[in-house]
Amino acid sequence: MLTIKNLNVFYNQIHAVKDLNLELNKGEIVTLMGSNGAGKSSSLNAISGLIKFSGSILFNGDEINKLSPDQIVKKGIVMVPEGRRIFPKLTVLENLLLGAYTRNVTNNIKAKELEEIFELFPRLEERKRQLGGTMSGGEQQMLAIGRALMGKPKVLMLDEPSMGLAPIVVKDIYETIKKIKGQGLTILLVEQNAKKALSVADRAYVIENGQIKYHDEARNLLEQDVIQKAYLGG
Amino acid sequence: AEKSEGKEGSKDSKKNNQDAIKIGWFGPLTGPTSTDGQISLNASQLAVDQINENGGINGQKVEIISVDDQGKPQEAAKGVQKLMNSDKVAAVISGAYSGPTLAAASLVQKAGVPMIVSYAKHPEATKGGDYVSRMIYTSDVQAKALADYAVNDEELKTFAIVYMNIDYGIESQVALEKEISELGGNVLVSKSFNMGDTDFNSALSAVKEKKPDALFVVAYYNEGASIVSQARQMGLESRIIGIDGLDAPKYLELAGEHAEGTVISTSFYKADEREIVQNFVKAYKEKFNTELSITASQSYDAVLAIKDAIERSSTDREDIAKAINSTKDLEGTSGSITIDENHEVVKPIVFMKVENGEFKYLHSKTY
């Protein structure tokens, strides 16, 4: 579904992502793991068209390298960015509706889709008139995911959805990810929390200093020694 | 050959006339006041060209060297240094407003270079020594004339003054209040404004409330036109009397019908039948294809005064300065010019009235 070939990202003199190759098949959850600064967010940002890069990115066989972020969203690749980035001065409802910005659908359909989101996150329905900025961290994360889902993505990319969240909220979020997968979405998940990530993923890539070091089925990686040592604390 | 040289102006006369008499000119060629500067320079240039066409001064060619002061004292100071020291001019003409003129004045006094101030009215400009004299009457003289006209000739009693917040404006306002009350008139309200203002409604509302017989507009034409228009639009019916700052075709253009009936004092009028004026008006129109104003006449006369002084003395700077100070009954476009012991000009003040979109001559008188 999504094929990434020889992706390179530079920030001035820093070579953040080096010849990264990655493959995403329809309906699976793939996780991209790696320590801080390994280049995970940079890779996602490149796919979203937010930063400059070299290499080729194919979506359903079409090159999308040259597209701008909004065009990529229109293609159906949507990202939940690191740090959530909800619109603080818009209401929860307005935030969600912005998720559907690119889609020309009637208000009826939108209302129905909103219902689905609210089913997934009942908390959002309770707070739909509240300003996004006043929600707690966990609620904001739910809002960010809900907002992305309003774009009816074919591929959903999540950048560290559990960062800085209370354990109880992290559990909620992972429950949701599993539910979404059940609906047939393809998911690219970036996580520091390797145990959590591997518990939901089908396959995993491990990235180090901008390069893919390992790539395997999730359950296999969980058992590997090197991985244990580097990412699972022993 | 002489003729074509004259027409080319100063652009390449520099190369041709190594021993030409150089006259320096400074004034604003950029910035918000650059129109006045440009007109002043044009007129001075015209005077020089005409002098050259008629054989120069004592056979020597004359050349104008100009510098832009951007309306800033600092630039005028530098510019005048350039004129005095690089270009070695025999005399300087200020085509500038008061600030730059003052900055230049102290420098020419120090260096001993004669300077004629063509239209700036700051009272201090001529006071620092014997090298600076002025072509335009001072605000005090003008105020005396205006008060005399309003109170004695027109028998008006109550007045309002709207004046610009620069030295000329304040000087005029203070002098007007004094002269009017000495003649038994009464100034009910005075409001100041800043150069560049466009909205005068608040000040005019205050004026309207007092219903004065006449409103003195102490302004240049841009703001003056706005003041008069807005006053009329809001229904103020008082007579309008203005200073020479209004004496510009732009005033008529900008104020349009609202200008009707405005009386101004000035030092020059285009319809003057004297030959020198008619020649000047015609030549200016031909050469620059724009209307001329009092500024032009002042700057033209400044050159004439320098020429007259050189003819009566030499090209030595000190001699020229002395000769300028003893100018007597020189015929200029603004009348018969005499320089008094305070380096100030004595010449008639002209009154004009706007009728059918044009300035019409009323009378003139020397104060």
Place this chain on the structure above:
Amino acid sequence: MSLLDFINPYYIDILIFLVINILLGLGLNLTTGFAGQVSLGHAAFYGIGAYTSAILSANYGVNVWISMLIAVVVTFLLGALLGLPSLRLRDDFLAITTLGLGLVAHSFFNNSQLTGGAYGINSIPAPLFFGIEVENVGYLLFVVLALIAAIYIMRKITRSRIGRAWVTIREDETVAQSMGINTMYYKVLAFAIGAAFAGVAGALFAHKIYFVNADSFTFTTSATILSMIVIGGLGSIRGTLLGVTLLYTIPELFHIFDVGNLLNLNYLDNYKMILYGLLMVLVMRYSPKGLIDIKNIKTKKINPAVKSGDQNVGS
């Protein structure tokens, strides 16, 4: 041009005003470049310095050297006072507030009795050195000495612990506070020192030109100086020297070589300003950190440690 032309008072004047502008720029760079307190009203301090020395010497007969010293002290104190808003305001709010203070100061110069209102202050005396008026080359020597002293002082301060406090405040005020930096004190200090530099410049200006009025201390003056130091490079002394010299000299060259007459341009000075505006846009576009950074456009410094990719201790 002969050598004699170069000791022509005109060229001397150009140099004197150049140095005065550099002093102004240095002060603003200290406040804005080093301490991060954007000021769009620097001309106010320039004016305060000029008027203080002018009023004291011309109206009260104070010895010029002493009046200049007093001017510096006064601008330092008023700089501290007018720097007070920076304690409550940040970034753009501060920028516009200082712009406002600049306009208010200009308005005060132009209206107050103290400053001679629209008449300005006239007949300002030149300083005397053993009874001789310091003018031309002498004055140039004097302003250059002042400049050298200013550069020396600025280098020392910005490289000291105070400079470190300023940089921290500039980058992150909360961090600065949390590290024990009394941000109030250092911000006010930055304004005060920056103002004092402008005060020196102002006093030197007044006794050079012998006449001051409000025209010399407008928003345009502030904006021009700011442009000069930003184009040179914020936070760099060399940048200020470069930026001010360049932007000051270009228009001057137009006059020296009489370009208007050579090219037969009626609106020469407008073209000059257009060039100036264009230069500002282009420098900001191609070297946003100023001309001092221009070498970095082509040859980016390559950092070996980073290039080898050895940057993650964790893995």
Place this chain on the structure above:
Amino acid sequence: MIVEQLINGIALGFVYVLIALGLTMVYGVLKVLHFAHGVIYMVGAFSAMVGILYLNLSFIPALIFALVISGLVGVGIEKYAYRPLKDVHPITVLISGVGIAILLQNLFQIIFTSDSHAFPKTNIKVHSIDIFGIASLTNIKLYMIIIGLIVLAVLYLFLNFTKMGIAIQAVSQDRKAAALMGINVNRIVMVTFLLGSMLAALAGIITALNYNSLSPAMGDIPGLKAFCVVVLGGLGSIPGTVLGGLILGIAEALSTGYLEGMPIDTNAIAFILLVAILLIKPSGLFGKNIEKV
């Protein structure tokens, strides 16, 4: 007289509001102090003049022509002077704006000289309207107030109830997240400049018409005051801008009407007011400054 002075102030205030609204919107999406905005005000007035005088348009078509030209100039400024400057110190953008302002103003001086021009004759006749004998105002002033109110209403509806409006808000709050929603950020910024510039031009045209005068420097002071208004209101806040503009207009009218012998003048009132208000409320009337640590 007080009523008349209040009306003077409100009419003046609406001019400030129109200029400042554009500035606020631009600040919202780009977070820059757009110093070339005052020049757009001037460009608007001149384009209208050119439209009437040289293209022989009647007033309304000339107005539209001028709005389009100024809008395009605004968009051009964004595209060539601001957009290439990414991830730089905000002061860099500010200087670029100052550069553009200098450039355009001098260009206009070359074309039109630095002098004032009369606004060409239109079929709109200025006359004064009497209000119950307690005050009078010119019809144009009345139009100014009415146009101001209409513009405000339209802008409010546009920003809150259209997709584009919400997108503008989204871009103001978080550019990157907006891009991730599929919003074409560059286009939104462009639209904002277009609208903002048109508002400024509208103010310029009304002013030129009302005072029958326009000059290349006409935008200088209003431009600076608009900054003052925008900051007064709390950068980026539209209600704040409206309130700020009206407060300023009224304060100026009253001070000219009633104060005598001040050591400062009317133009400084704006900034005294600004400093006073900011010292009490450092983030402006409607600004929120929650710094989360």
Place this chain on the structure above:
Amino acid sequence: MRMLEVKNVSKFFGGLTAVNNVSLKVQKGEIFGLIGPNGAGKTTFFNMLTGIYSPNNGEIVLEDTMIQKLKPFQIARLGVSRTFQNIRLLGNETVAENVKIGMFRKTKSGLISAIMNSKSQQKEEKFVEEKVKQTLMEVGLEKYMDLNAGNLSYGNQRKVEIARALVSDPKLILLDEPCAGMNDTEVEEINFLVKRIRDNGTTVIIIEHNVPMLVVLCDNMAVLNHGEKIADGSPEKVTSDSAVVNAYIGSEEEEVI
């Protein structure tokens, strides 16, 4: 021995109660953990301890000094230093420069000695440089000393933050989620570092969502929820408290793995 005592402290933002009537005591030389759901008021609490916010009511006593009315820089000078939840380094300055800032409170040279370049100032600078080097070695960053802090990876930036807080030998150090966004191996390193800080005699208060780590590390803990303290005491006691489990940890901890 008491290092810090907080008595009935509250903080309101408009209508919102971020911290509500919280009291707690931290002993000298202990590692004290602060946990609680997102938005519980933990960071706000730190901000009050460091003077960035002043509490609406209540008292904060550091050793024997009341500090609730002091400015941040005054509190810092008393020996309290901190790290920030969102990394706040000077990105364009080198790592060494960043850490030097931490030494500010220990230095004194003023304007005059700067201009004169006095002996005492030179001595002070030397001392600062040495201290910085030493601290960077301690956190294992000496090889990055001359790099711009902004170019370091997230984890290393966090370590620079810790070094900056540590360099001035504070009495009390406050760490706000030092392990956020780190993997388990990196967490271990921080863990180790925190212990060493404590062993050097500095009292530590740490906010973290990584409960297993805190349980091992801390001597005592407190839990905030909706701005109120809902539990405190030993890690074991706190983590088994049913209110804490319900509000924060969640009941079926094992299920996910």
